[in-house]
Amino acid sequence: MNVMIVGGGGREHAIAWKLSQSPRLGRLYCAPGNAGIAAVAECLPVGAEDIEGLCAAAEEKEIDLVVVGPEVPLSMGLVDALNQRGIRAFGPNSKCAQLEGSKAFTKAFLARHQIPTAGYREFTDQKELLEATGLYGYPMVLKADGLAAGKGVVIAETEEEAKKAIGEMMGDRVFGSAGDKIVVEEYLRGVEASMLCFVDHNAIVPMESAQDYKRIFDGDKGPNTGGMGTYSPSLLFDDGLMERIRGEILEPTLRGFQQDGLDFQGVLFIGLMLTEEGPKVIEFNNRFGDPETQSVLARLESDLLDIFEAVTENRLAQQEIRWSAQRAVTVVLASEGYPGSYPKGREITGLSDVDSDVLIFHAGTKAEGGRVLTSGGRVLCVTALGATHEEAREKAFANVERIHFEGMQYRRDIGLIHRT
Ligand code: AMP
Ligand code: GLY
Numbered sequence: 001m002n003v004m005i006v007g008g009g010g011r012e013h014a015i016a017w018k019l020s021q022s023p024r025l026g027r028l029y030c031a032p033g034n035a036g037i038a039a040v041a042e043c044l045p046v047g048a049e050d051i052e053g054l055c056a057a058a059e060e061k062e063i064d065l066v067v068v069g070p071e072v073p074l075s076m077g078l079v080d081a082l083n084q085r086g087i088r089a090f091g092p093n094s095k096c097a098q099l100e101g102s103k104a105f106t107k108a109f110l111a112r113h114q115i116p117t118a119g120y121r122e123f124t125d126q127k128e129l130l131e132a133t134g135l136y137g138y139p140m141v142l143k144a145d146g147l148a149a150g151k152g153v154v155i156a157e158t159e160e161e162a163k164k165a166i167g168e169m170m171g172d173r174v175f176g177s178a179g180d181k182i183v184v185e186e187y188l189r190g191v192e193a194s195m196l197c198f199v200d201h202n203a204i205v206p207m208e209s210a211q212d213y214k215r216i217f218d219g220d221k222g223p224n225t226g227g228m229g230t231y232s233p234s235l236l237f238d239d240g241l242m243e244r245i246r247g248e249i250l251e252p253t254l255r256g257f258q259q260d261g262l263d264f265q266g267v268l269f270i271g272l273m274l275t276e277e278g279p280k281v282i283e284f285n286n287r288f289g290d291p292e293t294q295s296v297l298a299r300l301e302s303d304l305l306d307i308f309e310a311v312t313e314n315r316l317a318q319q320e321i322r323w324s325a326q327r328a329v330t331v332v333l334a335s336e337g338y339p340g341s342y343p344k345g346r347e348i349t350g351l352s353d354v355d356s357d358v359l360i361f362h363a364g365t366k367a368e369g370g371r372v373l374t375s376g377g378r379v380l381c382v383t384a385l386g387a388t389h390e391e392a393r394e395k396a397f398a399n400v401e402r403i404h405f406e407g408m409q410y411r412r413d414i415g416l417i418h419r420t
Helices: 010-019 051-060 071-075 078-084 103-112 126-131 159-171 239-260 292-297 304-312 389-400
Strands: 003-007 028-032 065-068 088-090 120-123 140-144 153-156 182-185 191-199 204-206 215-217 221-224 229-232 266-275 278-285 327-334 359-362 365-368 371-374 378-386
Touching (some): 003 010, 003 051, 010 028, 010 292, 010 304, 010 359, 065 304, 071 078, 078 088, 103 182, 103 239, 103 278, 120 126, 126 159, 140 159, 153 159, 191 239, 191 304, 204 239, 229 292, 239 266, 239 278, 292 327, 292 378, 327 389, 378 389
Parallel strands (some): 003 028, 003 065
Antiparallel strands (some): 140 153, 191 204, 215 221, 229 327, 266 278, 365 371
16 A cells, blocks of 8 residues: 655654554655655655645555644645545544634534533633633633644633733734634643544544643743653553543544534544543544654554554454553654744754664654754654653653754653643
8 A cells, every 4th residue: 555644743753654564555655754754755845734736646656545644734624635536544524623623613512412621612702702801710711713733722820811812812813813713711620641542433442541741841831832742651541540531531522423423534632631520621633643643653563554544444443453561751852942933954963873772753854965954843752662661761861862953952851740
């Protein structure tokens, strides 16, 4: 089978690495890819949001399966466009992609199917929202309805902060049309965890759990990022919690998809808050998480291509999925200034000094004249496996220290437990 992956970050590198182990794989392409992905796939100079270009490339390269990494092309209807041309794709169609593309759509879905989540109200009128500040007390959770590259959520501690955020979102339109509708939510207290699930029309199958570290600095300080590191399995999960998640969240979600005619095929990423009352859904994403995928796929023993194919044929329930008992820890190396503006083009050294069993997934890198240069905010992901969580953690950090680029920043506390 010829496969094309869409995207060019650490998540797509992990998917490419895993797919390249499949004996059934023919040619592997990635659009646009990066310097690391180029070692396992042929990178095509087509942007991940160029729907027409991607469809044309899939036809030209005789692709049997397109795997879509990021959320934007899914919301733009890439899967629908490929299917119309008779090309199979792993990822939800645009109707299902609203589960990430619109917070209000997901809140209505969760409410309709009695799935535990924070109480909410939606607003399209700035004046009405200004009058409702403190609706659920403080902190006040304000969410731009649409896609905002992970930046559309504001947790305002005071009325002043809430009013400022409302002015920026609805008045100044800092998130463009994504902020024309605002969802206000009850503030949930607890610890967050990520649960990625394979989904087809008949089944929802959770992958191994993962813990993400979203803030830029140690101790969960500073602004939110795309994710600064992960580990898998989560140390917060036990069988009792998993049972509750299955019964209260996963099963009603699948039934809800079926009742609402949401023919989801792909990965549903459930952001959970583990509260005193039990697990609640913070958000749905409709794709693999980044950098959750790096830690989770590093532990997958089954053939990923078989799983992707089973999902697109609605055979997921019969598909065997095996996981390694090893533990995984992933540390993200980011550019100076990230998640704000950052320089590009800095040379990365030490990549050949890492242990042979440590995985280096490239996120924002570019090859130039035999050198590897930084080209993004998140630059590299270092994933180590170990028989114990501590062993994986120590191995990851020992290898991180062998890699250098000017201004490199990373969190030293990835793998340590934080309770917020
Ligand atoms: P989201 O993009 O919806 O995942 O929100 C980004 C981050 O905001 C989450 O990872 C949480 O840390 C926080 N957050 C979102 N919704 C809530 C909520 N209702 N209560 C508390 N924290 C929240
Ligand atoms: N790591 C969080 C995300 O992929 O959205």
